Amino acid sequence: MKKFYFIYLALFLLTITLYPQQQNDTTGNTHRNYRRTSDSQPPTSYYQQPKEQVFPLGYGTNHLGKVTTGTGVWTELNPKVPRVDYLGIGFANKDTGWAVGANGALIKTTDGGESWQRVFTPGYTSDYWWIDFLNENYGFIAANGKVLRTTDGGNNWEIIQAGDGYPLFSIDVIDSLHIAAGGYGGTGYPAKNIYSSDGGYSWVINGGSLPMSEINCIKYINIDTGYVVMTYFGLYKTTDRGESWTHLSGIGDYELEIFPEENTGYNAGAGLKIYKAEGNLDVWSKLIINTDFADVYFTTEQKGFAISSGVNGILFKTENGGTDWQVVSGAPGGGDILFLDSLTGFIAGSDSKIYKTTDGGESWYATNGVPNIIAKIDFINSSVGWAAGGFVIIKTTDGGENWETQITLPADHFTSIFMIDSLNGWATSRYVWQTTDGGENWIQILDITSEPYNDVYFTDIDTGFVIESPYLYKTTDSGNTWTTQLNSDYIIRTFGWLSKSHGFIIGDGMYETTDTGSTWNEILELRNVGLRKFQSPTEFLGYSVGNTGLIYKYLDTSYVPVELTSFKGYLKENKIVLEWQTASELNNEGFIIEKSKDKIEWKPIGFAKGYGTTTGKNKYQFYDYNLDNVRNYYRLKQIDYDGTYKFSNIVEISYSITSFNLSQNYPNPFNPSTIIKYSIVKKGEVKLMIYDILGREVSVLVNEVKDPGYYEVNFNASNLASGVYFYRLVAGSFVSTHKMLLLK
Structure with a gap:
């Protein structure tokens, strides 16, 4: 039993540093990028063991090597390399490569990664961030305020001070003399950006025109022109060895790979960012849609739209059920999208406008009378509709061309609106509002608590629901009384209905009803997925969207396909x-x-x-x-x-065939092709030939064994002159000939 507890304790200690916690910088000199590793300090005591310390290779490596206890020796057999976070990797060829990581971890492979050996660098025990080799012998490591240089394939490393003590997160060996590196410049200072023209022995510190962030990756395409990607800011370019920089775009912020000969580059970053440049390294395009979607609407099972909001909001379109999406050029972004039919639709724009399309979403124009940003649009027919958002509820009676304000709040803001018919409707803000006269008057409901409400939906004049996350409230008497139907442990946002009986609550908590909202069941598999809106073009099919390009398709399998x-x-x-x-x-x-x-x-x-x-x-x-x-x-x-x-x-x-037959060709006259049909009673040799007016054979259309059946053959006379021709069928003892006329 004692041995069991000792093993358990040892295993616990072996794994405890695999998940470093974020810690505050207390040194005053060292910045820590917490997405990489931690600043834990070494232990002050060791196990009381007679011969060897627990961490013979240094604290933080989690590599025990050999441990002697009072009864025996424990020897680690695998992996025989420091068990740390590895932060950089570089290969000189397909077999020879290095990996670097926290706490001075440096390992090398010469067999394509099948086996690794640790390489020691005396004099440096802090973190390694990046490694880059020009060839099998010449390479550099980016470290905290230093670079390490080797000229003999990593057998020996020279430690060189590179500017201040702040970390260098990336390094690029341009050639044997020119090396560039980048990282963090300190609190309140631009990103660290240094350049060497003498093989790394001396460094010029640049960075005045870069923002106060950090360089995560630096790549040069020649000794003067280079690119960096930075946290929060994306891509910058220099043409003077880093003395000045120009911001290009907000692409991914972590990794950059460039192929100068092909003028092609790839980039990756947080939030599902993957970009590509092709033909021009200053212009990058997304390879994966990572947009934070605000709403979705499908006009048919195959054609639909997904939209994002904000200044850079984008409208996407699909015509194959969501498999592929394309940006709709010139279309506005927004928080809500609605179509009345296959051609007419509306977008609640991010710029305090309602946009309309009459050509199926190909082009959009701004309508009139919208005073502020709208959260929700709702129509009861092709002419009459309402919209709510900001301080107002507005109404249109001419198909959305012009809007008139019905109510303006002195404070608060509307979040949703749902009209049951031309007279009765509901809206939400910090309160629940009701109209019974088409919006001429909106009455604040006092029988429900005052909270920020997200959405409202009514199945009929009496029964309705409102969401005030994490609560769902229900009324069965047209809003006179409300009961709490659901108290979710997760954020709930909006309603999505396929029919009056079948609907969903969309949010980090996902719920489904199939009995008109009498009961709601959580969909555990979709918990915390992050969906925000749902819309269904039919009672069997729906689509839902969320952040970071999230698009889900729902298919009701209770229906026979x-x-x-x-x-x-x-x-x-x-x-x-x-x-x-x-x-x-x-x-x-x-x-x-x-x-x-x-x-x-x-x-x-x-x-x-x-x-x-x-x-x-x-x-x-x-x-x-x-x-x-x-x-x-x-x-x-x-x-x-x-x-x-x-x-x-x-x-x-x-079927059965009672006689041989050769039919008249069709069409006749013809130019240049015609169809000839015939029937065969029994299996045998069949020959179908074409003759000219002089009896010369000009073509053989059929010459093979045929089973009983009806047949047709196409005769193309493109290479023949106009005139009278004959076609003849021979099948055993059956012989038949017909005349046809070619007119060109």
Whole structure:
């Protein structure tokens, strides 16, 4: 039992520094970037062991090596390298590389990372932030106020003071003489930015034109021109070795990788930032959407919009159900978006305007009479609508072209509005408001507490809900009394409804009702995901958005995706007719019609577009004119918009042919192509030939064994002159000839 407790204690001590806590700088000289590591001080005592200290490689490494106890020796077998936060890595080639980290940790590999050996640097025990090698022998490490230089592949390191004692977070070896480094410049000072022109022995301290932040990465494309990325500020450029800098853009703030020969660069940073420059290193574009979305609206199952607010708000559009998104050029940002139909929509802009589109979101223009920023827009038909936000509620009666103020608050601000019909509606601010005359008068409800309310929704004239996070209140008597229905442990923000009975509460706590709000059940899997708004184009499908590019799709699986009620086929006038019917469809892109002779090998012969999502009955029909076998099999491959599919049952269609036949070509006269149809009674050699007026054979269209069936062949006479031609069918003892006319 004593051994067990000793092992437990040792394991606890081995892991205790894997999660360093943020600590205040008490030295007055050293800045700590807390996203990297901690400033813990070494212990003042050791285990009372007779031969060896617990930390033979220095405090903070968590590397025990060998420990002698009173009864034996403990030897660490793996990983044999300091167990610290590794902050930088650099490879001279695919096999030889180094990694650096906290507390002077430096390790090297010569076999592509399969094994690592520790490299000691006597005279320095603080943090290493970055390492960069020009070749296998020549490299530098960025450290706290120092750089370390090697010319023999890391066997020996020279410690060089580099300006003041503040940390250098990045270093770039431009060539054997020119090296640039950057980091933190101290409280109230610009970022640290230094440059050496003599192989790192002396350094020029620059940085006067950089902001008071820190350089996280520095890269030069030649000895004069370089780039840095900084916390909070993004990308800066210099063309004079760091003496002056120009701000380019607010891209990611951590990592920068540049390929000067290709004029291409990549960048990464906090908040899902990944950027690329191509052809021009001064211009960068996002590779991943990381926008903080404020609202979403889909006009159909496939076409929708997601919008962000603020000065740099952006409107995105998708036309394939959210798989791909494009920025709508020239469109405003905003906090709320609403469409009345596929063409007419509104945006509550971030600049105290309501914008309108009449072309499906392609272009937008400002409407009239909006006094301040609007939080929510609501219409009851194509002409009459309301909007609430700031100190006002406003109304339009001409389709949103002009707005008139109905109420102005001396303080407070409106957050949401919901109109049940042309007379009755509700709004929220720090209070709950009701109108029964179309907004001519708004009455403050006194039977509910005065708190900042987020959203309001009514299922009918009597039953409604308001959110005042973390509370949900409900009324069943048109707002005369309110009861607390929910007290969430998490932030709840807005409502999202698919129908009057099926809805969601959106927020860090997510709740669902399927009984018109009588009960609400938490969706545990979506807790703290960060969704903010929800909208549904149908009763089966919805979309929700949140911060950092978050977009979720909801599909109600209680509905049968596509309910196929019948599928049949029959022969009619030398063609096969296929007919099928659906009772309901969900997310249905369409049907691929497949055909087979043996139910083993299938080939597609056509496509029928689906109706998307519908609860109504839909009928489909397809014609197969290629009767190349007396027994054929057909099936339907039903495909959803997301690419998933399933097959129908198989339909067998057989028919008999009682006589050989060669039909008149169609069209006739023709130019330059025509169709020739024929039928074969029994299997055998079949030959179909074309002759000119002199009886010379000019083309052989068919010369092979054919099974019984109906056939057609296309004859293209592009290389023939105008005139009369004959086509002849020979099938066993059956011979038939017809005349046709080519007119060019």
